[in-house]
Amino acid sequence: MDKDDNGLEGVVAAHTVLSEVDGAAGRLVLRGHAVEDIAGRWRYEDVLALLWQDFFAPLPAASDLAQALGRARAEVATLLRADDRDVLADLPPVEAMRALLARLPDGDDLPTALRLVAAPVVFTAAVLRGKAGEAPVMPDAAAPHAADFLRMVSGRPATQAQAAALDAYLVTVADHGLNASTFAARVVASTGAGLASAVLAGLSALKGPLHGGAPGPVLDMLDAIGSADAAARWLEAALDRGERLMGFGHRIYRVRDPRADALKKALRELARVGGVEAGRVALAEAVERAALASLQARKPGRVLETNVEFYTALLLEAVGLPREAFTAVFAAGRVGGWVAHAREQVQRGRLIRPQSVYVGPAAEASPAGTSLPVR
Template sequence: MKNGLEDVIAAETQLSDVDGERGRLVIRGVSLDDLVPGETYEGVAASLLDGLMERPVTATTLRSLLGAARVDLYSHITRLDEGLLALPPVDAMRAMIARLGDGQDLDTALHLMAAPAVFLPAILRLQAGQRPVTPDESLSQSADILRMLTDRMPSAEQTAALDAYLVTISDHGLNASTFASRVVASTQAGLTSSVLAAIGALKGPLHGGAPGPVLDMLDAIGTEANAHAWLTDALDRGERLMGFGHRIYRVRDPRADALKNALSPLVRSGQVDRERMALAASVERAALAILKERKPDRPLDVNVEFYTALLLEALGFERQAFTGVFAIGRTVGWIAHAREQALNGRLIRPRSIYTGPLPKVA
């Protein structure tokens, strides 16, 4: 972090870069196009944490350490009382994470990375009247999440699809939740404090709470034949088309195509509702055509929310759980940014511009 006013507008980072003009996302020097498919959650997590913890970890080592952390955290499930289970899943998950220690070491980081992966499936199952499923430390993070959610072993295609999602959303520049994480870390508070602040920012509907309404839109449209008329009427009412447009990207969000491609094996193998996918494709085509006609000077294309909703639905997550799944993938990015800030930065103290009344001069 630099001195003076630059503290307010920029943070130096080696973690990720978002190029909105070119539609490019770089994570630790590698383009997202080269990370997905192929990279695992453990692989991208090891890359993001490289040089930031007290000892290095490889993807293989991280898989083993995360498995052990998931097993260790399962004992916390007994603390999920009726009050917590009455909350939305992300709020119950956040409350459980708040009970963890607030260190700066690798063990704290591992437990924070494993916590939402264990807590969210257990919360969802208990809220549905089902028994939670114990973790299997021999599995990868993605495979175990799906197994704990459904109580059955996921297919290779399902595991690869969730890996692709977790890799895709692992880090994305200085977004609202990551900035919140860095602000807290700049005070030298622990990693748990940083992650809790980030989850608080993530749950807002303008950030991580947005994918669910994409499915609401598809449900309302219903059939491919209704797409054009429904979307036109929505725009006439001044409504936003969910899953289209982005604050940073002036062209197509590269994460959208990464997730669209991750869905393809599920479609080919018959593990996803093909009618749902056909409806989504029709809505995408119609929306892009209408937006181009209505707003020719404003580039609006598909964003990550559109295919996030379709992918997570295909994997068996209810839409009220989407923000929590987002947190599973993004936690390692928050931790990496928090550590980078704590090691290399200074206290983040933006200047405010006072616009209120001034005292009268005597």
Template sequence: MTTGLDGVIAAQTRLSHVDGERGRLILRGYELEQLARSWSFEEVVALLWQGLVSYPHDLPAALAQARIAAWARFAPLLPYLEGMSAIEGMRFLLATVPDQPAEATALLGSAGVAMAAAIRQAQGQAALAPEPGLGHAADLLRMLRGRPGNTAEVRAFEIYLVAAVDHGLNASTFTARVVASTGAGLASAVVAALGALKGPLHGGAPGPVLDMLDAIGTAPAAEAWVDAAIARGERLMGFGHRIYRVRDPRADVLKAAVGTLHGGRIALAEAVEQAGLKALARHKPGRRLDINTEFYTALLLEALDIPRAGFTPVFAAARTAGWIAHACEQQQTGRLLRPASEYIGPWPQAYQPDKVL
């Protein structure tokens, strides 16, 4: 019996392929590394949406207008975010977007504005309106931090958005496809996916990586700290992945992006990475546990001055493009996703499942 649906094929997709044995991520025929080198976020979104989603020819301009329209919708609602976490505030704002006539570009723009506004509100800061002359990555980073990014910062943030845009049939993407299969609409699919992402087993790992680095403190202390943590049976945050049996390809893309930024804790992170890999090889021989995307995601977002409580909403703003693509792909099948279950509870005395009464 497969309790977690591991290995069960629940959908056919043209969008992304996760090769866990060889550490490869393919997005519509392209290696992630190819896209991260030079593609803009809008170009990657257009690639994912090709043949699935109707969007204007000038997607950057359309997304800019979508952000402006989203701000007009969300600004009067911001006082209601009082007391909510950033991810809860983002969920609240997106839940106000109607399924009809919601369309993909408007929904992706709304996700970005909702993310930035909810993070700032949760930090006790005033949310900022979009600037239509900026690209999506540059505008989201400005709305998040309250100041524009320089060329290196915007490109690093854009690489993060590209690396996060889609990743096979993970829990939130599967949720989006299930909801889309009912005909509920794109906005409902995205809000449901966001609810799945909120769970710490799916979307909550990058922040604790920084907590671990805080506890270690300095590079010379890394080896002893890691050995002690493993001896206590604790999990090393940012190591291991449910799918990848080798290094997560997103980790190297994000590590390279962190390296373009000034400051940060890259030396400490590299020391912890090496200490962790050596310790895990000793304590868990025969089991390959390598760095995953959360490890250098944490370093990158911290270097960009994004608060830890905002890491999951930022991820959601990028992954919304993938959720939309999967939802539309599922809708094209015209098939309701309805898996079967095996009943293992007690039977009534007068009922015998192996007999016709």
């Protein structure tokens, strides 16, 4: 059956042990663990140990892997140069981070993988500080990964609640089936190019607005609405203009995105300890209720539920990360999954080489002794 006009939807391109995405049931499972059961309880380092098992030999225990990741952050920081601020100042954070990431050499071993996971947080933090006219903050190799990221951005230690909230986000987005960026990483890995090349391919796909670029506009929408009592009126007017409501609907999920609930829970926990304004959370929940009601009334034949982007935006804002950096932060979580898929592809797969169907003009016949026109 020809699927090429549907973005390969329904085509099986890999068999994986890493994650199961069940859109009909609203379920995301990472190697036997439902995402809502581990988000908020596990650190990102724990998920790396889960996803990477069997792909690196030997793979340290989660605690030792966390220490190795800390050392990798320190190693990556040595790649920063004095003139980076001037060279990268005009680039969006994700593009600046991509340029810096290209400094890492290719390889397929565990040290390479750890440096690739360390790089997005080290480079994103340095880029953000550079844009603010401040010098980079060097990593603390002994600190947990999420906490160190926030410290490198702000220049001060993160609270335990902030670090836990960011960990919940990184865990939630670590892997999600064969999405566009993961597929891109697997295609490059299948050529034998190496982990750095595969991760750069994944990052390049992620920065596209149809994949990783939507959380920031959620905050733009909330800012424009302003108050809970204005939500329904604003949303109805946006739908009248044919605009998409950011943070609602998903290509795969036909029910509520399970990651949205995991992040909503993490945001509420952050609000409980004073890490986010209660009014901001109340506004978001009012907008969510009004949006779901409007979408159900206008499009009763479609399921357009809250997706991961909606509460991602609120959570990342609450821990002090600017909205223009949200795609780069997404990459900081998804990179662990890209590495795992790249290793799985090399170990268990072969060169990915699908076929295409030619629909162009037929070959032009040329009389003997003549040449085709130059076009």
